[in-house]
Amino acid sequence: MTMVTVTKPSLPPLDEYVELLADIWDRQWLTNRGHYHEELEKSLAVYLGVPYVSLFCNGMIALQVGLQALKITGEVITTPFSFVATTHALYWNHCTPVFCDIDPVTCNLDPTKVESLITPRTTAIMPVHVYGTPCDVEALQRIADTYGLRLFYDAAHAFGVHLNGQSVLNFGDLSMLSFHATKVFNTAEGGALITGDAKLKQRIDYLKNFGFADEVTVVAPGTNGKMNELQAALGIVQLRHVDVEIAKRREIDALYREELADVPGIRLLPETTSANRNYAYFPIFVNEACYPLSRDSLYAALKGSGFLGRRYFYPLISEFPAYRGLPSSMSLPVAATVSRQVLCLPVYASLDCAAARTICEVIKRPIAKETLQQSICGGSSLP
Ligand SMILES: *Cc1c(COP(=O)(O)O)cnc(C)c1O
Secondary structure, three states: OOOEOOOOOOOOOHHHHHHHHHHHHHHOOOOOOOHHHHHHHHHHHHHHOOOEEEEEOOHHHHHHHHHHHOOOOOEEEEOOOOOOHHHHHHHHOOOEEEEOOEOOOOOOEOHHHOHHHOOOOEEEEEOEOHHHOOOOHHHHHHHHHHHOOEEEEEOOOOOOOEEOOEEHHHOOOEEEEEOOOOOOOOOOOOEEEEEOOHHHHHHHHHHOEOOEEEOOEEOOOOOEOOOOHHHHHHHHHHHHHHHHHHHHHHHHHHHHHHHHOOOOOEEEOOOOOOEEOOOOOEEEEEOOOOOOOOHHHHHHHHHHOOEOOEOOOOOOHHHOOOOOOOHHHOOOHHHHHHHHHEEEEOOOOOOOHHHHHHHHHHHHHHHHHOHHHHOOOOOOOOO
């Protein structure tokens, strides 16, 4: 049985890429601010609606360089409900992660719980726009301004997401994008930092190239975070097709929403009206008190039918051995509940609707046997 996986990398028509590869062979320039690197930085800034883009070899290095560029030290308030890279980047920069609980509806850092975690050593907040749902950017900015903290968004999921008519990447001091194969827009491996500050971009560009400002001047202990021409050219071609990718994902998202709207014990992310979304993920939240199966049993049932969901994000980052000893890891009740309820369903452009419908049938099948439950719980009950 071939499994339907949670995502499938989108690849453009090969001949379009080959055309650019031929040009790279002619130019014989493979990395260090090459032709396609420069073109992709400019094209992405226009597409995303942001002032400056700095391309990276991947999102993780972009996070690490962003922390260096902002000179973030000491304690950083962050979310345990994310991919491990968010916290690892802090660790690699000798910062202490301080985990803050999340909002049960958006799964993003809960701004009302941030202030009580601030100490004299706190220098920054690092939230994540989880599943591409925008954080409460205004509340977070207010806290950052009040306490003089930096605000650095892990926006790995938020490619192309707009909030109230502008890019969500324009909020805070800096945002990081990932162009990993599993993301909505990919360059196989890749990433970017987004800022509205020209001087900060300059500093980031030095840092990603070993700290070189010119041939003989090294201004800081930089690293090698450069995106090469093969990645950048792939990005140029991907960008031509990304709107179609997102539109196809929207269709799958709509199908899931229609089919799963009223399943008792299955909660969906709310449909936001103020944000334009990218349909990167389709998480469902399984409330065992109202749904006949546990999240893990449903995961197994889907797997048995050939559909591989993913439990993003389970376990919590704060539950991994490297971080579970931190004082802030001890009490994160909302994140702990959400993490045990979440299951991301397959969503990608080439997923056919029939497969998505079958997935919904597998989810609804146990209900038919337990119709009694329906009178007890609604589909939208919170944890
Ligand atoms: C994918 C991802 C990253 C890491 O990006 P890479 O490009 O794979 O290094 C960081 N944070 C989050 C939330 C991610 O989903």
